[in-house]
Amino acid sequence: MNKINESIEEITTGKKGFNRRHFITGAAATAVGASALGLAACGNSPDAAQDSVADAPAELIRLRIATQKQEGPAAPWMTKGGSLQILSCVSEYLIWLDPLGSLEPAIATEWKATDSGKTWTITIRTDVTFHDGSPLTADDIIYTFESHLDEASASQSAALLGDLKSGSIVKVDDTTIVFNLEKVNANFPYVLSNTSYGLCIIKSGEKGDASWATKMNGAGPWVMVSHTEGDRTLLTPNLNYYDAARIPQYESMEQIQYVSAATALPALKTGEIESISLLLAADAATLSESDFTLVKVPTCGGLHLHMRCDIGKFVDKRIRQAAALTIDREAFIDGVLLGAAEIANDSVMESFKTTVDTSVPQRMPDIEAAKALMAEAGVPNGFDVVLNTWKRDDNDKFAQYVKTAWAQIGINVTLEIDGSDGGASVFYTYVPYPAVKGESPENNGSWLACEVGIAEWAGRAVPDPYLVREWRSDGDWNAAHVNDADIDAAIDMWTSAITPTDKKAASSAIQKASLEATPYIVAYNETRISATSNKIAGLLYNAQGGVYSSGQSA
Amino acid sequence: MLRFTLKRIGLSFVTLFLVALIVFFMTHILPGDLARQTLGRDALEESVKQFNIKNGFDKPLLTQFFIWITNLLQGDLGVSLRYGNSVSELLAKPAIKSAQLAIVSLFIIVPISVFGGVIAAMRRGKFTDRLITIGGLSAAVIPEFVWSVILILAFGVSFRIFPVSAFPAAGTGTFFNSIYHLIMPSTALLLVLFGYISRITRAGVVEALESDYMRTAVLKGHSRGSAVLRHVLRNALLPTIAVIASQIPYLVGGLVAVELVFAYPGFGTLLLGAVNARDFSVLQTAVLLTGAVIIFFQLIADLLFAVLNPRIRQRVTE
Numbered sequence: 001m002n003k004i005n006e007s008i009e010e011i012t013t014g015k016k017g018f019n020r021r022h023f024i025t026g027a028a029a030t031a032v033g034a035s036a037l038g039l040a041a042c043g044n045s046p047d048a049a050q051d052s053v054a055d056a057p058a059e060l061i062r063l064r065i066a067t068q069k070q071e072g073p074a075a076p077w078m079t080k081g082g083s084l085q086i087l088s089c090v091s092e093y094l095i096w097l098d099p100l101g102s103l104e105p106a107i108a109t110e111w112k113a114t115d116s117g118k119t120w121t122i123t124i125r126t127d128v129t130f131h132d133g134s135p136l137t138a139d140d141i142i143y144t145f146e147s148h149l150d151e152a153s154a155s156q157s158a159a160l161l162g163d164l165k166s167g168s169i170v171k172v173d174d175t176t177i178v179f180n181l182e183k184v185n186a187n188f189p190y191v192l193s194n195t196s197y198g199l200c201i202i203k204s205g206e207k208g209d210a211s212w213a214t215k216m217n218g219a220g221p222w223v224m225v226s227h228t229e230g231d232r233t234l235l236t237p238n239l240n241y242y243d244a245a246r247i248p249q250y251e252s253m254e255q256i257q258y259v260s261a262a263t264a265l266p267a268l269k270t271g272e273i274e275s276i277s278l279l280l281a282a283d284a285a286t287l288s289e290s291d292f293t294l295v296k297v298p299t300c301g302g303l304h305l306h307m308r309c310d311i312g313k314f315v316d317k318r319i320r321q322a323a324a325l326t327i328d329r330e331a332f333i334d335g336v337l338l339g340a341a342e343i344a345n346d347s348v349m350e351s352f353k354t355t356v357d358t359s360v361p362q363r364m365p366d367i368e369a370a371k372a373l374m375a376e377a378g379v380p381n382g383f384d385v386v387l388n389t390w391k392r393d394d395n396d397k398f399a400q401y402v403k404t405a406w407a408q409i410g411i412n413v414t415l416e417i418d419g420s421d422g423g424a425s426v427f428y429t430y431v432p433y434p435a436v437k438g439e440s441p442e443n444n445g446s447w448l449a450c451e452v453g454i455a456e457w458a459g460r461a462v463p464d465p466y467l468v469r470e471w472r473s474d475g476d477w478n479a480a481h482v483n484d485a486d487i488d489a490a491i492d493m494w495t496s497a498i499t500p501t502d503k504k505a506a507s508s509a510i511q512k513a514s515l516e517a518t519p520y521i522v523a524y525n526e527t528r529i530s531a532t533s534n535k536i537a538g539l540l541y542n543a544q545g546g547v548y549s550s551g552q553s554a
Numbered sequence: 555m556l557r558f559t560l561k562r563i564g565l566s567f568v569t570l571f572l573v574a575l576i577v578f579f580m581t582h583i584l585p586g587d588l589a590r591q592t593l594g595r596d597a598l599e600e601s602v603k604q605f606n607i608k609n610g611f612d613k614p615l616l617t618q619f620f621i622w623i624t625n626l627l628q629g630d631l632g633v634s635l636r637y638g639n640s641v642s643e644l645l646a647k648p649a650i651k652s653a654q655l656a657i658v659s660l661f662i663i664v665p666i667s668v669f670g671g672v673i674a675a676m677r678r679g680k681f682t683d684r685l686i687t688i689g690g691l692s693a694a695v696i697p698e699f700v701w702s703v704i705l706i707l708a709f710g711v712s713f714r715i716f717p718v719s720a721f722p723a724a725g726t727g728t729f730f731n732s733i734y735h736l737i738m739p740s741t742a743l744l745l746v747l748f749g750y751i752s753r754i755t756r757a758g759v760v761e762a763l764e765s766d767y768m769r770t771a772v773l774k775g776h777s778r779g780s781a782v783l784r785h786v787l788r789n790a791l792l793p794t795i796a797v798i799a800s801q802i803p804y805l806v807g808g809l810v811a812v813e814l815v816f817a818y819p820g821f822g823t824l825l826l827g828a829v830n831a832r833d834f835s836v837l838q839t840a841v842l843l844t845g846a847v848i849i850f851f852q853l854i855a856d857l858l859f860a861v862l863n864p865r866i867r868q869r870v871t872e
Contacts, residue, residue: 154601210638231819
């Protein structure tokens with residue numbers, strides 16, 4: 001039984017008491033944790049893959065993997081898409097969320113909460129060194145977090161530390177650090193884990209801006225040898241890595257950035273590269289399982305279609321419910337995504353298997369009921385609306401599907417799709433705002449201002465980032481501008497819940513309130529597929545695509 | 555000729571300035587909030603403001619243009635908004651890579667195309683001529699990225715003769731291995747350019763074959779082949795050289811699709827990335843450099859044409 005199943009078993013049966021590894025019920029079914037179930041189901045468990053080569057003679061090879069194009073420098077303060085795979089190799093974190101979903105000690109050997117999760121005490125190890133040979137100390141850790149909290153550094157990871165204020169991290173002694181949060185956060189260790197990939201520990205005094213990417217003085221299992229922005233990065237194993245069992249057994253790793261996984265496929269097939277982390281199902285289908293290990297990782301990431309609850313044509317929740325009832329989720333997953341997704345139920349809780357309330361009925365397509373709701377809301381003939389998103393494979397397809405689906409109840413959708421890289425031209429430009437009641441940014445076609453939009457969300461270890469930033473009425477990414485007391489109360493229940501029972505109850509409340517208000521249509525959660533040559537072992541990816549190398553090679 | 559040359563050089567500088575002007579203002583009318591795009595979704599309003607001040611985006615556009623041009627003339631290409639490091643550093647490697655691809659491509663394209671053109675001319679009206687001209691034209695109408703995919707599937711994936719990536723693995727980039735990796739992309743370009751260059755060569759050779767000096771050479775006892783080598787090529791290839799010169803800018807900066815398909819980190823890829831990321835500092839400089847290369851080789855082509863045809867020279871200087 002893998003760690004996740006074991007964890008789920010313990011939580012659901014209450015076989016074990018509450019301990020460090022189970023301090024959050026949702027933890028056991030993190031984005032990646034849930035994936036472990038999927039891994040087992042598809043018979044390509046990394047465990048199995050590793051076991052099968054455990055006795056193979058060690059052979060140092062030059063590993064080459066395809067990665068995404070960087071959208072910015074691989075620097076802790078400036079993390080953007082594509083940098084993750086570099087940072088996950090050269091950097092070290094307080095805690096590791098391993099690919100099977102367990103929080104594992106890294107720099108932090110122990111973490112414990114007091115004050116119901118408002119104060120977190122971290123014990124650190126003292127044998128970690130940066131790549132330049134200097135020891136990694138408690139001061140470096142405090143400096144790292146303070147640097148993110150410093151507005152001058154314009155850190156893109158600062159929002160992850162919303163519960164912290166500058167000066168609230170205290171060094172007790174050389175091995176003990178206390179994080180004093182502004183409010184209870186039972187999931188705080190997940191914030192400190194490598195899924196917050198910008199929060200890698202940097203040396204005191206060093207800037208985590210673009211200059212960091214020239215040396216990448218991290219403390220991770222790989223050392224940067226050379227790096228060309230937007231192209232490739234050559235890494236060599238860090239032989240001084242504190243965890244001897246995780247020192248990579250490869251001569252080197254070359255990360256090559258491709259514009260898409262599809263363009264890297266020929267190189268994978270011919271053996272010029274050994275692995276691709278994020279494949280579309282259609283591309284994966286072209287690979288032979290006798291040559292490649294296909295790992296399907298269900299995640300909690302996916303597309304969230306928002307409908308403005310404060311202005312426009314979707315203010316009446318019956319219209320939003322009607323819109324959601326037109327979506328045939330199973331048909332879309334099977335027909336368009338070739339099965340590479342899990343059905344969702346218009347909330348973000350379904351992926352978190354240990355806490356989800358499975359008794360909440362799944363919303364199914366029902367056009368007649370949708371028409372009735374439209375009539376009740378006074379718009380039996382529908383209306384015209386503009387749907388904004390950007391040109392990303394899934395977004396495009398789902399937007400087209402929504403257009404067709406909504407037409408069945410008279411909602412005539414005009415698609416406005418931003419064709420720029422990452423939606424940077426229109427869709428993801430906006431004036432950030434706290435979604436204060438009554439504030440209605442002008443609809444300029446951008447994500448947080450448009451009436452209806454589709455944004456993609458990456459997998460997260462816990463649902464908290466979605467809940468706090470997207471679903472709460474004061475969330476800064478509350479694109480639907482939902483201001484629902486039931487949802488807010490349920491989210492508060494979730495963030496303060498510690499016991500498995502409380503977490504389950506909170507999840508149930510969130511699921512029900514989400515279905516009732518339907519500010520977002522969350523039709524499915526993505527399954528991420530990676531393909532690795534069968535000659536390779538010890539190379540895994542988490543749900544975000546971060547590289548996790550165990551100490552095995554080929 | 556000197557007057558003609560000076561005039562053309564002068565015109566080139568004027569063109570370059572106009573290119574700089576257009577590039578600058580065109581890039582600035584692209585939609586999007588640069589600061590927010592660069593700093594990310596979580597950036598605070600104050601950070602956005604500081605970013606704009608730091609990069610001079612708070613100044614009027616005309617002022618920004620003159621600052622950019624002045625810095626450019628002083629050798630300061632600026633800092634990439636996307637990656638934060640110097641533009642010159644970012645441009646250097648892709649520029650070298652593109653030059654390498656262009657050189658290898660030229661070494662493959664020129665001899666094969668010229669040889670094809672000469673053979674077509676010498677077999678004028680026969681099957682070989684038709685095969686070369688029609689085949690070349692047919693190949694030229696298929697875009698290079700389609701050829702790239704076909705070549706990858708055929709010679710990379712199926713027969714495994716050539717690597718599907720144009721860039722060797724780290725530590726294996728020897729001279730010959732690097733060239734070996736560039737053969738497939740060069741072949742894709744050959745298929746596109748062969749028809750054009752071989753037709754120009756063919757036309758020149760056909761004209762020369764019908765000339766009086768060719769008849770004289772044959773009458774003097776030269777064989778047909780020898781006469782072509784000694785007398786015809788020298789005259790017939792000059793227009794071809796000018797045409798080749800005009801294709802060099804395309805080989806340096808216009809190979810976006812080929813570079814993407816072969817995962818080659820050249821100038822085209824950099825340009826595309828800069829456009830998509832609205833990385834103005836890189837985009838402006840890269841486009842300007844591409845423009846400079848185009849203008850330079852166009853100048854070379856013009857001068858060659860003028861050398862070949864005194865009437866052009868005369869017309870421009872008048």
